[in-house]
Amino acid sequence: MYKILFLKKQIIVTAILVMLFSHQLIAQDTLRVDIATALEIALSENPTIKIANREIDRVDYTRKEAISGFFPTLSAGANYNRNIKKPVIFLPPGSPFGTVLEIGSDNSYAANLTASIPIFSATLFKSVQVSEVDIQIALESARASKLNMISEVKKAFYTLLLANNSYEVMKLSVENANKNLENIRKLYQQGIVAEYDVIRSDVQVRNLNPALVQAENSVRLSSLMLKVLLGVDENVEIDPIGNLTDYETDFLNFKPLAEVPLETNTNLRQIELQQTRLTKQYELLKTTRIPTLAAFGNYQYQSQANDFNFSNYEWVSTLSAGLQLQIPIFQGFAKRHREQQVLVGIDQLKLQYDYINRNLTLQVRNSITNMMIAAEQISSSKVGIEQAEKGYSIAQTRYNTGSGTILELNDAAVSLTQSKLNYNQALYEYLKAKVEFETIIGNDQLLK
Template identity: 55%
Template sequence: MQVRKIFRMNRGLFLVSVLWLGWGPFASSQELDASADTLELTLNKAIELALTDNPTIHMANKEIERVDYAKKEAWSSLFPAISADGSYTRNMKLQVLFLPDGVFGPGTGGAMEMGFKNSFTGSVTASMPLFSYSLYQNIKISEHEVKAAFESARASRINMAAEVRNAYYGLLLANDSYAVMQKSIENAEQNLVNVKNMFDQGMVAEYDVIRSEVQVRNLRPSLVQAENGVRLSEMMLRVLLGVRQEIEIKVMEELFDFENRVGAATTSGDVDLSGNTDLVQLELQLDKMQTQYNLVRSQRYPNLAGFINYQAVSQANDFQFSEYRWANPFSMGLQLSIPIFNGFSIHHQEKQVAIGMEQMQIQREYTERNLTLQTRNVYTNMMKALEQIDSNREGVKQAERGFSIAQTRYNTGSGTFLELNDAEMALTQAKLNLNQAMYDYLAAETEYLKILGQDLPSIGQ
C-alpha cells in the first residue's frame, strides 16, 4: 500500500533527522515569540524562515562580506604608502679617517676621528605605484571573488529553498495520506456497524461480520504507519527550519492547494541552463583563471613608482637636545623596475594556468551535457506526473462510484461483502495514488526549476 511506501521512505530519513536534531536548533527560531506554542506555517513562510535562519545562508552572507573587504584591500594598494622611521646609534668608537703626513701642514696626518658619540636619525617616506599591471590584475581577481561569493550565496538560497519545498510537500503528502487512511477506517467501521445490524436481522452470515471486523483491524496498522510518516516528515521540516520541538507546527495548506501550479513550468521542453548556478560558477572560475593568466604575464611588464623621502639627522656627544643642530635632507624621484630574464619561470607559469583553463573548459562542457540530460529527464517526469494526475483523478471518480454501487448492492442483498471490501480498498488506493502523483509533480517541478536556477512562483501567482 502507498502509505507503507511513504513510511519506508521517511524511515530512511529518520536517522539523519536524529543526528541533526542532536545539534540542537541552529536557527533564530529563538527569534520566534518564546511564549508562542504553535507555528502556523505556509510554504512561503517556511522558505522565508529557512533563508533567514539557516547557518549555511549566514555563512554565505559572511563570505560575501569577507571578499568585499578583500576587494577593498586590493584597491588600497593603489594609494600612497607612508611610513616613518627613527633610529638612535651610540658610537662606542668613532670612525677614523687616515690622512697622509703634512696634508694640512707640518706634523699633520695619520688617523683622525670623525663624528660624534650619539647619532639620531628620523625619516618619513611616501611611495606610490604609478604603473603596475600586476596590481590591476589583482584588483580584477578580487572582483571575480566577489562575484563568485554572490553566486555561491544564490546557490545556497536556491538549494535551501528546494530542500524546504520538498520537505514541506512531503509533510503535506503525509498529512493527506493519513487523512485518506483515517477516512478508510471510518468507512470500514461504518460498514462493520451496518453488517452487524444486518446480521442481527438475519440478512447476512456471521462470516461477513468476522470479515468486516478483520478488515477494520487490518487497516489500523496502516493508519499507525501513516501517523509515523507525518511525524517523521514534520521532523525533517523542523530540522531545516530550526524550529524547537516544544513549538507545535500547524500547516495551513494542503497538497492540492498547489494544484493551480500544475503545468506552470511545463510550457516548453527547451533547456535554458543560463541560470544554472553550477554553470555560472564554472564561468566565473574561467574568467578568474583568465585574469590569473594575465597576472602571470604581468611579471613581464615594467613597474614604475614614485617616492618622497624627508629626513631629520643630528649628531652630538651629549644629550642636550635643545642645542642640537639638525640637518633636513629631502629627496623625491621615480623608480623603474624592468624584468629582463628570470630563467623561463614566467613561461612555465603561463603554461600551467593555460592547462588549468583547458581543464576547466572541459569540466564545464561535461557539466552542461549532464545537466541537459538531467533537465530533460526531470521534464519527462513532470509530463508523466501530469498524465498520472489526470488518470488518477478519473480513477478516484470511478472508485467512488464503484464503492457507492457496492454499498447499495450489499445493503440490498444483491452483492457480497467481498465486493464491498474490494471497492473500499480500491477507493483508498486510488486516493493515495492521486496524492502521490501530485507530490511527484511538485517534487519534479522543484528539481526542474532548481536545475534552471529559477525560483518557484508563490502560490496564487
C-alpha cells in the same frame, strides 16, 4: 545593489517573523506557514545562507585591499644608536689627521618619514580585475546556496503536505472501516449476516491501523525535516497552510519545452566565472613582465652628540624625493611555468563545462519527462477516485440489501483508499519534478 536588496529582504522577513510569532504561535505552540513564508524564513535564518552572505563580505574586503594598492603609503620610524667604537675613515698617507680618522659622536638620533605612490603598475590594475571577478563568483555561490535551499524547503514542504494528505486518507479509511464494522455487527445481531462477515470486517480494521500509525509517523518525520531547514525549535509544531490539491492548476498549465534553457544554471555560471578569473589571472601574470614606476619621498630629522644634554643638541633635517623604475629581466622561467599552469586550468574548466552541460541537459529532459508522466498519472488518478467512490457506494448498497458480499465491500474500500493515495502521490511527484527542473535551470524569481 545586491546588499541593498538583501537588506530589504531581511527587513521584510523580520516583519514576517514578528507577525508569525505574535499571531500564529497559538496555545499549543503551533506555527502555521504557507510555502512562501517558509521560504522567506529559510532564506533568512538558515546557517548555510548566512555563511554564503558572509563570504560575499569577505571577498569584498579582498577587492578593497587590492584597490588600496593605488593609494600612497606612508611610514614613520625612529632610531637611537650608541657608538661603542666610532666609525672610521681611511686617509691617504701624509694626511695631517693621520691615516685613520674617527667620525661621528657617541650618540646618534634619527627620525624619518617615508612616502611612496605607484605611478604605473599594470599588475595593480589586473589585481583589481581579478578581485572583481571573485566578487561575482561569491555572489553566484550565494545564489547557488539559495537555489538549493529553495529546492530543499519546497521538497520538504510538499513532503509534509503529502504526509498530511496520506494521513487524512488513512484516517478516513479507518473511520469508514469502523463504521462498516459497527453496521455489520448490528446486522449480525439481527441474524441478517454471518459471523464470517464480522470477522472479515474486524480484520480489515486491524489491518488498517498499522498503516494509520505509519502515516502519522511520516507526518512527524516530514515536519521535523522542515523544522530543521527553517531553524524552528523541535518543540514547536508546524501546521502547513494549503493542500496538495491546491496545486492542481499547476499541471494543467504545464507545456513541455522544445529547448533546454541552461543559461542561468548556477553550476555552469560558476564555471564560466572561474574561466573568466583564470583568464584575468593569466593576464595578471603577463603584466609581471612589464616595468613598474613609483615615486617616493623621504624626510629625516637627526642629531649626534657625545653627551645626553639634549637642550644643547643641534638637529638637522634632510628631504629627498625621486622616482623608482623596476624592470623585470629574468627569473629562471618561473613566470612562464606559472602562465602554463593557468592555461592548463582553463582547458580543464572547458572540459568540465562540456561534461556538466551534457549531464544537465539529460537531467532537465528527465525532469520534464517525470513532470509529463506525473501529469498523466494525476489525470488518471482523479478519474480513478471518482470511479472508486462510485464503486464503494454501490458495494455498500449491494451489501446492505443482501446482494453483495463482504469481500466486495472490503475490496471497494481498499480501491478507494488506494486511488486517493495514488492521486496524492502523483501530485507530489509532479511538484518534486518541477522543483528539480527549476533548480537545474536556475530559476531565481524568488531571489529577486
